[in-house]
Amino acid sequence: MRGEVLKKQDFFKQFLSEIADSVSPGTYSVWFNDLELISMDDKEIVIKVPLQAHKQILRTNYMKLIDDITFAILGSNYEYKFYTEDDLNELKLNIEEEKKTTKVQNEDNNLVEWNTNLNPNLNFDNYVVGESNRLAFISAMNVAQSPGTIRNPLFIYGRSGIGKTHLMHAIGNYITQNSNKKVLYTTSNDFKDEYAGISKLEKGKETLEYANNFKNKYRNVDVLIVDDIQFLVGADLTQQEFFYTFEALHQQNKQIIISSDRSPDDLKKIEERLRSRFKWGLPVDIYPPDFELRCEIIKQKLQKTSIKDKVNRDIIEYIANACPNDVRHIEGTINRLLAYTAMMAPKVITLDFVIEGIKDYVNTNIYQENTISHIQKVVADYFKITVEDLKSKKRSNNIARPRHIAMYLCRTETEENLAKIGFEFGGKDHSTVIASCEKIKEELKDNATLNNLLKEIKSKL
Secondary structure, three states, X not given: OHHXXXXXXXXHHHHHHHHHHHOOHHHHHHHOOOOEEEEEOOOEEEEEOOOHHHHHHHHHHOHHHHHHHHHHHHOOOOEEEEEOHHHHHHHHHHHOHHHHEEEEXXXXXXXXXXXXXXXXXXXXXXXXXOOOOHHHHHHHHHHHHOOOOOOOOEEEEOOOOOOHHHHHHHHHHHHHHHOOOOEEEEEHHHHHHHHHHHHHOOOOHHHHHHHHHHHHHHHOOOEEEEEOHHHHOOOHHHHHHHHHHHHHHHHOOOEEEEEEOOOHHHXXXXXXXXXXXXXXXXXXXXXXXXXHHHHHHHHHHHXXXXXXXXXXXXXXXXHHHHOOOOHHHHXXXXXXXHHHHHHHOOOOOOHHHHHHHHOOOOOOOOXXXXXXXXXXXXXXXXXXXXXXXXXXXXXXXXXXXXXXHHHHHHHHHOOOOHHHHHHHOOOOOHHHHHHHHHHHHHHOOOOHHHHHHHHHHHHHO
């Protein structure tokens, strides 16, 4: 039988050739050109498709043709399964569930399985490092190599979508791969929801058992990783329980790793005793990726796609300029481009093609983003001083007043944190930034002149 002598790739090459002879060039380009053979056995053929739409279209419109050509080549019928890259990644996670389950020593010194909740695909090797995240990366590596001994807790903060979660999973995966330590990753929302479950039960044996299980889960670990701690705001009882959990772990030199979208000082609605403990170890900031880092991230993301060899440096730089905010925005833009490419099936991907394909997804006015340096320039020009004056230690009113206004605008018109703003104003402390912002905020309540002045400056921004 022909199927017994044909190698898998020989089969697929012939399969695609016969498909191309059976449909129009446009149809083949859109729906068949980017198919990849993943595996085949005596009963099943697994195909990777670029988009979810391919799965539906192939099954609805071309399944009879696919079956007929397969039978003609192999002499028997096969079941086809179509998966996108995301589908395959999900399958891989399910297949590699054991990688999420590490073996740890129990009280009797026996090895038992423990679910870490870690994503095995997020590690240090595929974390792209640049100036904006280098300190956080080095600190994370140090903690991963010596958990519970230095920088405890490690508090990673920065705006959403810039790699905090990736870094936390990387720490956890490194520790589980190099030790038998018990690691647990969770989010503050999951912690809050589980704790809330205690109050939903009627008092009795069941409630006591649930409460004990909750405490054992979070306090009998070697490494606790809690993502997005800011979502504990407003949950006073949960904050109290987390405080006791924190204390229990810290006193035993167990490693605690926390992330937030703002610094400990900016978590005003979190209990003071918790905020003070968040600063015990090392609060470390991750800034939004700069231009060069965004380019490197884009190149890495494209390596996993079918268009990796069709995208030149100009296109990479355009996407980097169009996505100044975060890594998730970059990922979304690349997915949008992949979808547009699959639909249009161009022979060559040009910059004009990319601009057309992602224009509704990215900022159209990408070069007018308000940044600290832009605000400093506009304020300095308005008051006829220099940016160096704003960054200096001069305290004369003609310098101090514009500096207060510039800091206020940086705080309200950008998403930069206090530490970053202070750094850009000559290394000022975050408390100086807070004082400047509060001063302007109070004056705005009854100072019409200041209100008009700020409107003028904003219009120039």
